[in-house]
Amino acid sequence: MTLIAGGRVIDPKSGMDDFLDLALEGGRITRIGEIDPGAGRYERVIDARGKTVVPGLVDVHVHFRDPGLIYKEDIASGAAAAVHGGFTSVVCMANTKPPVDNAETLAEVLAKAAKAPIRVYTVAAVSKGLAGKELTDMAELKKLGALGFSDDGVPIRDAVFLQKALAAARDLDVSVSLHEEDPALIGVPGIHEGKVSAALGITGAPAVSESAMVVRDCMIALATGARVHIQHVSCAESLELIRLAKRLATEGQAARLGARITAEVTPQHLALTEDAVRTHGTLAKLNPPLRTEGDRQALIAALKDGTIDMIATDHAPHNIEEKARPFAEAPSGLIGLETALALGITNMVLPGHLTLPELIGKMTAAPAALYGLDAGYLAEGGPADITILDDRETWTVDGFVSKSANSPFAGRTLTGKVKYTICGGKIVYQDAVY
Ligand SMILES: [Zn+2]
Numbered sequence: 001m002t003l004i005a006g007g008r009v010i011d012p013k014s015g016m017d018d019f020l021d022l023a024l025e026g027g028r029i030t031r032i033g034e035i036d037p038g039a040g041r042y043e044r045v046i047d048a049r050g051k052t053v054v055p056g057l058v059d060v061h062v063h064f065r066d067p068g069l070i071y072k073e074d075i076a077s078g079a080a081a082a083v084h085g086g087f088t089s090v091v092c093m094a095n096t097k098p099p100v101d102n103a104e105t106l107a108e109v110l111a112k113a114a115k116a117p118i119r120v121y122t123v124a125a126v127s128k129g130l131a132g133k134e135l136t137d138m139a140e141l142k143k144l145g146a147l148g149f150s151d152d153g154v155p156i157r158d159a160v161f162l163q164k165a166l167a168a169a170r171d172l173d174v175s176v177s178l179h180e181e182d183p184a185l186i187g188v189p190g191i192h193e194g195k196v197s198a199a200l201g202i203t204g205a206p207a208v209s210e211s212a213m214v215v216r217d218c219m220i221a222l223a224t225g226a227r228v229h230i231q232h233v234s235c236a237e238s239l240e241l242i243r244l245a246k247r248l249a250t251e252g253q254a255a256r257l258g259a260r261i262t263a264e265v266t267p268q269h270l271a272l273t274e275d276a277v278r279t280h281g282t283l284a285k286l287n288p289p290l291r292t293e294g295d296r297q298a299l300i301a302a303l304k305d306g307t308i309d310m311i312a313t314d315h316a317p318h319n320i321e322e323k324a325r326p327f328a329e330a331p332s333g334l335i336g337l338e339t340a341l342a343l344g345i346t347n348m349v350l351p352g353h354l355t356l357p358e359l360i361g362k363m364t365a366a367p368a369a370l371y372g373l374d375a376g377y378l379a380e381g382g383p384a385d386i387t388i389l390d391d392r393e394t395w396t397v398d399g400f401v402s403k404s405a406n407s408p409f410a411g412r413t414l415t416g417k418v419k420y421t422i423c424g425g426k427i428v429y430q431d432a433v434y
Helices: 075-084 103-114 138-143 159-172 195-200 207-224 236-249 252-257 267-271 275-284 293-305 340-349 356-362 365-371
Strands: 002-011 016-025 028-033 044-047 052-055 057-062 087-092 119-122 175-178 227-230 260-265 386-396 413-423 426-430
Touching: 002 356, 002 386, 052 057, 052 356, 057 075, 057 340, 057 365, 075 087, 075 103, 075 119, 075 413, 075 426, 087 386, 087 413, 103 119, 103 138, 138 159, 159 175, 159 207, 159 227, 195 275, 207 227, 207 236, 207 252, 207 260, 236 252, 236 260, 236 293, 260 293, 267 293, 267 340, 340 356, 340 386, 340 413, 356 365
Parallel strands: 002 044, 002 052, 057 087, 087 119, 175 227, 227 260
Antiparallel strands: 002 016, 016 028, 052 386, 386 413, 413 426
16 A cells, blocks of 8 residues: 655546545555555555645657657657656557558557556557558457547548548547648648748748648538547647637537547647747657747637647657758657656746646546546546656756657756656656655
């Protein structure tokens, strides 16, 4: 039995925010309240006074590159990065090599995931080879353990194919996560078509390449009655469209059919603008790109008002040589698991955009709800997936546990440090200084 004593316990799902103790046994939380440490046989007592105790964080968007691209990351190293960041549940994307578009690759991923110290899930691909032409065997992949479906990394170009995919997903009662960028409208991906791209002489990715696809896909979701999750929203126009689509999903035919629209934002889109490309070069190259300050402010407002449901990292490891290529040839993406919570506290809580419980809710209960995971909450009888943090401690980002180090946040001083990560009652990470 473990006792976590005296911390500020925040559970966004129930609204709990109080100084309490937690007793853990057999992988579950057995009691939350005022607990006499002498009354039970506790093998371990964690003194959490001055710390904050929250549900283990949940990330619905990571790339662990396993199988096939494990020089960038693998499931073990990705899980290690996750526990450093306070995450106990993550959902891998399917754009591995080969992609998770068949039963064999799915089984391989799930076998490796089962050995991880945290809960590693995966979606499967919507289309075979992520080519957007032929549906995967969604029923079989769901049965074998795929949480949902996504061709993330590449958008689904063909509207008729998307409609077919969403109808199949609706019949299987699973959600489809969509990467919204129309390649036909993009020059060089990963840089916003705006003042910085103009100064660099690059034709970039305009906001309309995202918003045009968001509106198409939301409308198809409403007409189909599907559950669609819009990944890494980046521009103000998309947010207006998601607001409208969410309202329409509660009315008439769409509501009767069971349509649901959810959306995520990344910590990097909340923290940075297109200007980061000037200072960080390819480290600030990501799809969809960092956009204007106006877009960043719109994302913050949308996270506050619930248009955006959750924060997801889009943890996307690439090695140094790949990121050293010329801008147009370098791969897009950055790693995010080890900095996500601190970026949230630094950029959202300290300036007063969100309270700490609100931020934690966007990183626990909301992402868990997307897939109906038994995670993201603290309750007696619930899983002992717990993160203990110091929300006032400042630290400088210096080195990563991930196999890759492609982060524009290296060297930054952030507030909010993970002290313990506990998954299924086991301590899977403990900060060197406690
Ligand atoms: Zn994506």
